[in-house]
Amino acid sequence: MSAARQLRISGGTVYDPANGVDGRVRDVCIEGDRIVDDLPAGAPRLDARGMIVMPGGVDMHAHIAGSSVNQGRRLLPEEHMADPVPAPRLADGAAARSGTGGTIPSTFTTGYRYAGLGYTTVMEAAVAPLAARQAHAELDDTPIIDAGCFVLLGNDDYLLRQLAAGEPTRARDYAAWLLGVTRGYAIKIVNPGGIARWKAGGGAERNVSGIDDPVGSSSVTPRKILEALAGAANALELPHPVHIHCNNLGQPGNVATTLESMRALAGQRAHFTHIQFHSYGGEQGKGWTSAARDVIEHVNAHPEISVDVGQVMFGPATTVTADGPVEYLLHASTGRRWVNIDIELETGCGIVPYSYKETAAVAALQWAVGLELFLLARDPWRVVLSTDHPNGGSFLSYPRLIRLLMDRAYRDEQLKHVNQRMLAGSALLDGLAREYTLSEIAVVTRAGPARLLGLKNKGQLGAGADADITIYADDPDRAQMFATPRHVIKGGVVVVEEGQLRRAPTGRRLTVRPEYDAAVTRDLERFFDDYACVAFANYGAEPVT
Amino acid sequence: MSPTARTVEHVTCLGCGCACDDITVVVQQDRIAETRNACALGAAWFGDGRLPQDVRVNGRPAPLEQALGEAARTLGTAQRPLVYLAADLSCEAQREAVALSDRLGAMLDSVTAAAAAGVLAAQRRGRAGATLGEIRQRADVIVFWGVDPAERYPRFAARYAVEPRGLAAPRGRASRTVIAVDVGTGRGPADADVRVAIAGGDEVDALGVMRATVQGRVAGDDARFRGAAELARRMSQGHYVALVADGEPGAVPADPDRAEALVTLAQALNAPTRCAMVVLRGGGNRSGADAVLTWQTGFPFAVDFAARFPTYRPHAGAAALLAAGEIDAALVVGSPASVPEPLVGALRRLPSIAIGPRASAASFEPAVAVDAGVAGIHEGGTAFRMDDVPLPLRPPLAGPPTAAGVLRSLRERLGA
Numbered sequence: 001m002s003a004a005r006q007l008r009i010s011g012g013t014v015y016d017p018a019n020g021v022d023g024r025v026r027d028v029c030i031e032g033d034r035i036v037d038d039l040p041a042g043a044p045r046l047d048a049r050g051m052i053v054m055p056g057g058v059d060m061h062a063h064i065a066g067s068s069v070n071q072g073r074r075l076l077p078e079e080h081m082a083d084p085v086p087a088p089r090l091a092d093g094a095a096a097r098s099g100t101g102g103t104i105p106s107t108f109t110t111g112y113r114y115a116g117l118g119y120t121t122v123m124e125a126a127v128a129p130l131a132a133r134q135a136h137a138e139l140d141d142t143p144i145i146d147a148g149c150f151v152l153l154g155n156d157d158y159l160l161r162q163l164a165a166g167e168p169t170r171a172r173d174y175a176a177w178l179l180g181v182t183r184g185y186a187i188k189i190v191n192p193g194g195i196a197r198w199k200a201g202g203g204a205e206r207n208v209s210g211i212d213d214p215v216g217s218s219s220v221t222p223r224k225i226l227e228a229l230a231g232a233a234n235a236l237e238l239p240h241p242v243h244i245h246c247n248n249l250g251q252p253g254n255v256a257t258t259l260e261s262m263r264a265l266a267g268q269r270a271h272f273t274h275i276q277f278h279s280y281g282g283e284q285g286k287g288w289t290s291a292a293r294d295v296i297e298h299v300n301a302h303p304e305i306s307v308d309v310g311q312v313m314f315g316p317a318t319t320v321t322a323d324g325p326v327e328y329l330l331h332a333s334t335g336r337r338w339v340n341i342d343i344e345l346e347t348g349c350g351i352v353p354y355s356y357k358e359t360a361a362v363a364a365l366q367w368a369v370g371l372e373l374f375l376l377a378r379d380p381w382r383v384v385l386s387t388d389h390p391n392g393g394s395f396l397s398y399p400r401l402i403r404l405l406m407d408r409a410y411r412d413e414q415l416k417h418v419n420q421r422m423l424a425g426s427a428l429l430d431g432l433a434r435e436y437t438l439s440e441i442a443v444v445t446r447a448g449p450a451r452l453l454g455l456k457n458k459g460q461l462g463a464g465a466d467a468d469i470t471i472y473a474d475d476p477d478r479a480q481m482f483a484t485p486r487h488v489i490k491g492g493v494v495v496v497e498e499g500q501l502r503r504a505p506t507g508r509r510l511t512v513r514p515e516y517d518a519a520v521t522r523d524l525e526r527f528f529d530d531y532a533c534v535a536f537a538n539y540g541a542e543p544v545t
Numbered sequence: 546m547s548p549t550a551r552t553v554e555h556v557t558c559l560g561c562g563c564a565c566d567d568i569t570v571v572v573q574q575d576r577i578a579e580t581r582n583a584c585a586l587g588a589a590w591f592g593d594g595r596l597p598q599d600v601r602v603n604g605r606p607a608p609l610e611q612a613l614g615e616a617a618r619t620l621g622t623a624q625r626p627l628v629y630l631a632a633d634l635s636c637e638a639q640r641e642a643v644a645l646s647d648r649l650g651a652m653l654d655s656v657t658a659a660a661a662a663g664v665l666a667a668q669r670r671g672r673a674g675a676t677l678g679e680i681r682q683r684a685d686v687i688v689f690w691g692v693d694p695a696e697r698y699p700r701f702a703a704r705y706a707v708e709p710r711g712l713a714a715p716r717g718r719a720s721r722t723v724i725a726v727d728v729g730t731g732r733g734p735a736d737a738d739v740r741v742a743i744a745g746g747d748e749v750d751a752l753g754v755m756r757a758t759v760q761g762r763v764a765g766d767d768a769r770f771r772g773a774a775e776l777a778r779r780m781s782q783g784h785y786v787a788l789v790a791d792g793e794p795g796a797v798p799a800d801p802d803r804a805e806a807l808v809t810l811a812q813a814l815n816a817p818t819r820c821a822m823v824v825l826r827g828g829g830n831r832s833g834a835d836a837v838l839t840w841q842t843g844f845p846f847a848v849d850f851a852a853r854f855p856t857y858r859p860h861a862g863a864a865a866l867l868a869a870g871e872i873d874a875a876l877v878v879g880s881p882a883s884v885p886e887p888l889v890g891a892l893r894r895l896p897s898i899a900i901g902p903r904a905s906a907a908s909f910e911p912a913v914a915v916d917a918g919v920a921g922i923h924e925g926g927t928a929f930r931m932d933d934v935p936l937p938l939r940p941p942l943a944g945p946p947t948a949a950g951v952l953r954s955l956r957e958r959l960g961a
Contacts (some may be wrong), residue, residue: 131934203815
């Protein structure tokens, strides 16, 4: 075996906010798959003079693999026909794979495109436990990036039974067991209780409307679900706290529910995801308004809370979520193609391909709300950049989003062209002068999400960190700069060289395996015997022997 | 049980798309002696587990290395190679086969092409569905549309849709209303609570009337469709309706309009109530091929790599290209016995390679045949239930080399 690879990235301007480095010219040294303090003078060099060096990007919330994502892929043959992707030519003639793009690219293309964008870690944000084996198989076919799975809880029958029975400890043991057997990384809640109601059949109540609505039993409410799972994540000392998609996504007036959910968990660590979709004032049938200010002020004042924005970008998107009732409403109101899949005893899945148009009042409002949230955020470490890919737009639109944040003139020009009908009262319309700095961008795209995910060796360039590094040619057009990194290094391997994808190593899977009282598995075996259609022994995503 | 017997529990049966994973297999002297819980179809699929383990080139026994060399030469020099995924492959073998197709610039198709009507309808319109276990938990009204699952999906009613207790069906069968819709000669289950008859030629129109009725639109009062309209009203009043249709080809060629009308009826029923449509699929991990092709290429079947990237040719797949004489070499992976007859005839006229269970006995007389095991009996990995739920395979027997392994060796020879 050859000696550990060494590389000195010399003379670049380094942005490493986790280590207090804000645009300093210094060398970054790599040995093997780690960053080291220094290397011998003769070590190979990569000349980064005039370039910008950052840790590899960390996407903490995207939908890239698993049963729902693949149902979405299947629904988009015309997008895939329109965006064919030949196999990249890798160094040394190594095998590479062709694929297709669009809003939900094929797996290999997903890995190549994330790496080409300078992202080296991605979290798949909604894995149905029943289909976790598929999510991992797809991630096995998604090269380069390190990936983890957020596992869906909060509408699952077993959990709701424990809450109804007043057994929060058993609920915690169950969550711990489930994370282990599904090879998951964090607990994800989607529309707590709302999907369970949607699946419970016809009738007037097909969703919850607030966090105190009963779900089956009067003692089970979205509030109870949030408290139980947030408490479980914190008690289990998971690296990432509970990751919450609130009730009433996309509905006018949902700001009340969002703030109530945040208050329900006051004092506890919790992450609220794609809050752009949860920051609307107004009323059904009476129009929408921006309530971004109310939400972000609450976030600013509560250091235990973190969020990602879920920005909407104009152009094609595919809405794909476990939140089945929301997608039904989108289908019913637009007449677009619609997939719904109720997933036994656990969760749901809804998909509607969509397009956000500048000329549409609601899309323009959503776009503005996202930007307001970013621009009014006081602590970038807790306000992460995301589009909830592919829901608000593809991850390929991140560079344009970065330019919107960094370049006020560009932003104001865009603002002129969007439908203004619902923007009255939006802070954006009042003129937000803020422009993100490169250091702040480094926080919201890598250092911040890595810290919130508890990935100590990611999102930073200190000695011992993973050698995941992105090097950009400095370009005043920040969209151009962030879209086309000159070099990307993943785990010490130079994957993008002079702007070309050259290597495609296998990424790692990020998992947790919290401890639990084994008594829960005996109870679960009984539950499986009574209700499940999959053998307890065959459940999950672990290899069978 | 003899002292030499061993049992393997929680085995997944791929005899049909139900993928029952509660089979206990008893193995005695390297033969399957018993398959507990399996239905007759499943027991026949397991058989005793004996398989030929031959490698043949031009009908004569040959070393594996020679066969792989010959296969690589044939495929590597072909102008328009076809890779065809038959049944009885693990997802791992399917993944290898897609990789090989990508390397070869081949036309890639699968047995799903025969069930294309439903797949294409779901691409045009989407679908309202559920995993089978959710039907068990919720459905109070189950409509079998021209299909009796007892024939090709024997444990469907016992395990999923009809008999078992569920959250909203505490008394099992007694909590549910079963409606048989007899469409032409396609009969619903004999023990249904309600029967509705629809003439074969009226099917698509009847579905249209039903959708209009569900949506509260006036649909005329044609006596031919009164039964259908009444059925639609009955379904609208259900609490959670399951609409069960067969996705696999039957005696009558699949009609794209029919497939689309079923999808849109199921979707429309989600306004007045909840409804999930179940599309019954055959065995041998057919659904797995759709899933794997979709995640690796973006398309579920009929993927052409000739342009060095995936192109979707749902109306010009393996059957059409073979019929037109455009294919000059073919690789058939999986059980040759599952390849539809029209393709078999065309394959006889080509240099072909077969890798899979009983490849050496393939009726299309492949130039190169490598016997491999059956996924789920001799090969492990992952397979999908008809509703896209992934399950692990627990092969009770060792067997010939695995299809995934043989494909990997072939791919390495082709430098990919």
